[in-house]
Amino acid sequence: MARANRIVVDTLDALEAAAVPGTTTREMDRIARECIEKAGARPAFLGYRGYPATLCISVNEEVVHGIPGSRKLREGDIVGLDLGCIVDGFFGDAARTVAVGRVSEEALRLMKATREALFAGIDACRPTRRVGDIGHAVQTHAESHGYSVVREFVGHGIGTSLHEEPQVPNYGPPGRRERLVPGMCLAIEPMVNVGRPEVEVLADGWTAVTRDRSLSAHFELSVAVTPFGPWILSEPYPYAQGEAEAAHA
Amino acid sequence: MPETAGRPRTGGASAALEVEGTVREQLPNALYRVELATEARASVTAHLGGGSALLRLRPGDAVVVELAPYDAGRGRIVRRR
Numbered sequence: 001m002a003r004a005n006r007i008v009v010d011t012l013d014a015l016e017a018a019a020v021p022g023t024t025t026r027e028m029d030r031i032a033r034e035c036i037e038k039a040g041a042r043p044a045f046l047g048y049r050g051y052p053a054t055l056c057i058s059v060n061e062e063v064v065h066g067i068p069g070s071r072k073l074r075e076g077d078i079v080g081l082d083l084g085c086i087v088d089g090f091f092g093d094a095a096r097t098v099a100v101g102r103v104s105e106e107a108l109r110l111m112k113a114t115r116e117a118l119f120a121g122i123d124a125c126r127p128t129r130r131v132g133d134i135g136h137a138v139q140t141h142a143e144s145h146g147y148s149v150v151r152e153f154v155g156h157g158i159g160t161s162l163h164e165e166p167q168v169p170n171y172g173p174p175g176r177r178e179r180l181v182p183g184m185c186l187a188i189e190p191m192v193n194v195g196r197p198e199v200e201v202l203a204d205g206w207t208a209v210t211r212d213r214s215l216s217a218h219f220e221l222s223v224a225v226t227p228f229g230p231w232i233l234s235e236p237y238p239y240a241q242g243e244a245e246a247a248h249a
Numbered sequence: 250m251p252e253t254a255g256r257p258r259t260g261g262a263s264a265a266l267e268v269e270g271t272v273r274e275q276l277p278n279a280l281y282r283v284e285l286a287t288e289a290r291a292s293v294t295a296h297l298g299g300g301s302a303l304l305r306l307r308p309g310d311a312v313v314v315e316l317a318p319y320d321a322g323r324g325r326i327v328r329r330r
Binding site for chain 2: 044045048051056064065082084093095151152153154155156162163167169189191218220
């Protein structure tokens with residue numbers, strides 16, 4: 001699963017470099033697919049519940065699940081890139097929002113706060129804590145900046161399926177929901193809006209936009225709960241090996 | 250890719266079994282005893298589910314019942330037939 005997530009994040013790096021004015025979202029999808037296949041993986045979203053592409057690309061007021069098409073990226077856009085792949089039967093899933101050229105101060109602040117909210121949530125991924133603590137950490141951080149978090153979409157367990165139990169909302173009271181135990185793998189993905197939290201899904205059946213058409217950002221990483229705390233699966237195992245063996249003994 | 254919020258359905262309406270039957274008796278609390286047109290589980294206690302077309306069901310009316318996945322004796326009347 002670490003390998004799948006590594007491939008996803010490497011692909012996101014490539015996509016971020018390609019997100020320049022004039023690139024079409026379909027071209028971004030093609031890059032994503034090539035990059036994933038070159039790494040020996042398969043796209044996880046293509047065909048998932050009928051989703052027609054490798055990449056979810058969500059521009060500005062689009063929150064998530066934007067379908068690639070002929071739209072050209074423009075200077076000042078912020079673009080949510082969400083990607084998943086399958087390797088050896090295990091799934092990787094990650095997302096980030098990137099700037100096209102120079103973007104507004106407001107957009108930069110939103111992206112920074114959303115990314116920080118993700119890491120606040122990741123920090124809550126420890127044994128003895130609960131799924132509700134993750135959402136609480138995310139919500140508290142996002143709302144402290146005056147932003148709102150989307151309720152209609154949630155993070156999820158991940159493993160041999162893209163979406164597994166439990167659901168991981170980005171809001172709610174601490175101390176509730178499932179207990180976190182070592183070995184659980186969760187995709188944590190705050191979706192944060194400048195305006196109100198409500199979203200609506202466009203007629204294509206996928207693209208979710210903010211109802212008030214305010215800007216929205218989305219960051220996601222897949223994380224394993226270890227006895228010592230979170231392990232971001234796209235990064236090397238962060239704790240000493242000896243320590244790990246001692247804890248499992 | 251975020252998941253759409255809400256508990257995933259395990260069983261539930263999509264998996265429920267629909268069976269044809271006939272109302273035999275009106276019970277208290279808007280329940281009905283429905284005789285099924287199948288050999289097994291000859292009759293079930295069923296409540297009303299659905300629109301106003303189901304109001305004033307009378308013994309003898311032909312209906313379609315969804316059977317509860319975990320309780321063989323109960324069901325939900327989903328429409329007239």
